Amino acid sequence: MTLNLRLRTLEKDDLSFLHHLFNNPDVMNYWFSEAYMSMEKLKENYDKNHDNPRNREFILTNGNESLGFIGLFEIEQRHRNAEFAIIIDPNHQGNGYASKATKLAVNYAFSVLNLHKLYLVVDKVNEKASHIYEKVGFKAEGEMIEHFFINGEYHDGVMMSLFQRDYWDYWKMLKQ
């Protein structure tokens, strides 16, 4: 079957998929969050925030299949920056989907929203995620030492960023 990866808007019908992801500690630890989310809370958050102009929340799909959740959060109109975050469903990890989804989200941030800068925070031990971000062009800006408490110990975070100008240069180079 041919792969047709797309980012589409998060819909209310996707909340059971999010419920499955947000209650998985293997996933949520890397989002520096507790894996504790009721369906009611998800619905409440959705009703309150689905039209929040500061966020863009996407489901990564291949046809009708949901593969992951990708967000551009805290979109700043004045400073023209936003925070990127991603989860690929553990049932679908290791297939190259995160790399492709990150590229789609980066393209959305710069080509659609005209952001100046996209940033993220990744756990220093999350080598798989860091590898993907470096591959797409994110660069480390600094470390947040012992900033996150996960599984009984403090973890360092790394802030990484990508600028729109570098993204244009990178894509121009790839097309040559």
Ligand SMILES: CC(=O)SCCNC(=O)CCNC(=O)[C@H](O)C(C)(C)COP(=O)(O)OP(=O)(O)OC[C@H]1O[C@@H](n2cnc3c(N)ncnc32)[C@H](O)[C@@H]1OP(=O)(O)O
């Ligand atoms: C800003 C943030 O959102 S940080 C938090 C990111 N989210 C999470 O960690 C939540 C839980 N984890 C996940 O959702 C997924 O594991 C993700 C998003 C990190 C990765 O998703 P996947 O679909 O499995 O990744 P994908 O298959 O696209 O790429 C994995 C890459 O990492 C590489 N890789 C795998 N293990 C390692 C490792 N230990 N060290 C370095 N690279 C590794 C693979 O070789 C592959 O790289 P390649 O394409 O150059 O060969």
